[in-house]
Amino acid sequence: MSLTPQQGQDYLIKHDIPQLIESIMIGLLHNRPNEPLNFISSCIESAKECGTKDISWHSFIPPMQLALEPIHIPEKTGILSKNVFKTETPSRMFAEKKQPPPKLPPISSKKPTYEVQQQPMMINNSEVSTEQHRVKSNMDSKKIVFVIGGPGSGKGTQCEKIVEKYGFTHFSSGDLLRAEVNSGSPQGEELKQMMERGDLVPMSTVLKLIKDNMVAHTESKGFLVDGYPREVQQGIKFEQSIAPCTFVLWVDVAQETMVKRLLKRAETSGRVDDNEETIRKRLKTFVESTEPVIDYYKAQNKVRRVDSEQPVEDVFSDVQNIFKEFL
Structure with missing residues (x-):
């Protein structure tokens, strides 16, 4: 038609x-x-x-x-x-509405006749803005590192070493999600089904979990946000509501290496998403959704890559050289 x-x-x-x-x-x-x-x-x-x-x-x-x-x-x-x-x-809307300055009320018991338009909306915006400013002020002096790498890339191991050496607080979006799953809540049950299918969890859910945990650890020297962002818009929303990231640590490794590592982990992990079919779907999702994030931050000269095909200690040596640049 x-x-x-x-x-x-x-x-x-x-x-x-x-x-x-x-x-x-x-x-x-x-x-x-x-x-x-x-x-x-x-x-x-x-x-x-x-x-x-x-x-x-x-x-x-x-x-x-x-x-x-x-x-x-x-x-x-x-x-x-x-x-x-x-x-x-x-x-811009408020700027273009040129309001005359209010006159002083007459010396009288009567209430003044003038009023300020749209005051309720302005108060609500101010309250929201104040809360966002409070969170961002607490985070502006912190080093925030996005740690990006496919499942089985070894980024978790490197994060442990960074925490030990530099005193950073480590948040894995995956661990936060699994904790919610284990809580037995209705949201946890829904998340469990998504993870079993290998689907990505909604951005708003992951961002809220990360934000709540960061606000609870404002005394930390810095933050490692592991496995996030998985999409460009996730990074943009994070930086708008919390603070800009300092740099992106890209833990890079071949896909077949990741498959072998994950299948080995599946022998003891008991995780619902550690089976070969789901693993390969997760890797495909990672390539399609996460690599544009790397391109996005490369354009800002914020990406620092390490080769995770190397032995763990050699990878960490490269990581330390990167941290020297920013600390």
């Missing part, structure tokens, strides 16, 4: 497609990834998780590039139609 132009426009607006396309296009121009199709795919997967209603023009831009608001953002853009959607930011 063919659609009229108006019906087509209504359909796109209903599903929030225009702002999603704009956000992806702006993200591409800001990040200039080596694999743009992987970047686009990652953005779409992130939109599926968080919902297109939450997508704005800057959703796929690193937070450090948003320190200054663009000089001019038109009220309406014309990617698909000049009247499709607005991109006006709240701060």
Whole structure:
């Protein structure tokens, strides 16, 4: 069935497609990834998780590039139609409404007649902003290292050594998720089913677990966030709500090596996701979803790679050389 132009426009607006396309296009121009199709795919997967209603023009831009608001953002853009959607930011909205300064009330028992518009919304925004500022202030002085590597890459072993030598606090997204599974909660049961299928857990769930644990350890010298982010949008959301990462430690190893290590671990681990079929699916998921993250942070010169085919101590020697650069 063919659609009229108006019906087509209504359909796109209903599903929030225009702002999603704009956000992806702006993200591409800001990040200039080596694999743009992987970047686009990652953005779409992130939109599926968080919902297109939450997508704005800057959703796929690193937070450090948003320190200054663009000089001019038109009220309406014309990617698909000049009247499709607005991109006006709240701060710009308030700035353009020039309110006259309130006059002093008369010396009288009567209440003044003037009032401030939209005060409830401003108070709510302030409360949210204050909480975000408190969390970010506590983390700004901390070294935050994203540790990325496929399952069985040896990143967990290297994290243990980093904790021992440098006094960092280590959070494995996988361990946090398994702890939730073992809790027997309804969410834990749902997570268990996802892990058995080899599916990725929703970004919001993982980020909340990590954030809560970091806030509980603000006295730490630094944080190792192991196995996170698995998608570009996860990294962006983390840096927007907590703090920018200092650098990304990429623990790199051949896929077949990871398969052999995981099958060996399966002999004693008892983990539901340690079987060959699930292992290979997890590796495929890692390649498709996580490698765009490496490209994203490479563009910011934040990626530091170690070769985990080497003996453990040789790998750690390389890790120490990297840490000297940032400590």
